Amino acid sequence: MPNVQACRKCKRLFNAFGEALYCPQCMQESESKLVEVKDYLWDKKIASMHEISQACDVSIDQLKEWLREERLSLADGATELLCEKCGQPILTGRYCAECKDKMLTDLKSVTPKKEMKVVSVTKPARDRERMRFLDSH
Numbered sequence: 001m002p003n004v005q006a007c008r009k010c011k012r013l014f015n016a017f018g019e020a021l022y023c024p025q026c027m028q029e030s031e032s033k034l035v036e037v038k039d040y041l042w043d044k045k046i047a048s049m050h051e052i053s054q055a056c057d058v059s060i061d062q063l064k065e066w067l068r069e070e071r072l073s074l075a076d077g078a079t080e081l082l083c084e085k086c087g088q089p090i091l092t093g094r095y096c097a098e099c100k101d102k103m104l105t106d107l108k109s110v111t112p113k114k115e116m117k118v119v120s121v122t123k124p125a126r127d128r129e130r131m132r133f134l135d136s137h
């Protein structure tokens with residue numbers, strides 16, 4: 001089921017599937033911008049966010065978003081992007097490799113417990129009720 005949502009960029013309403021934040025038009029514009037930025041970087045090899053922003057007419061916020069989405073990556077030694085957990089400089093994504101590793105192990109140790117709870121408490125209880133209902137008729 002699509003839900004009507006306001007585009008984060010142009011504020012137009014559109015039918016969003018999943019977690020889309022932008023209308024199809026803005027999405028397309030942003031995709032072609034990304035290609036432009038990549039082309040620019042391909043030629044320049046290395047450029048600051050400010051340079052890219054000016055040369056390709058794209059906002060720093062947009063560049064940061066692409067970095068967070070791991071669609072762009074900073075050059076070695078860059079400090080513009082920080083790990084959201086421990087604050088050390090990273091080149092792409094939201095977390096440094098260490099925090100990612102840690103979160104992955106945390107996730108692994110948490111997820112099975114959660115799944116077990118769903119299986120052993122919620123579902124069988126409902127099944128039993130239905131069985132009883134069928135039995136009594």
Ligand SMILES: [Zn+2]
Pocket residue numbers: 007008009010011012022023024025026027
């Ligand atoms: Zn839009």
Ligand SMILES: [Zn+2]
Pocket residue numbers: 083084085086087088095096097098099100
């Ligand atoms: Zn970190």
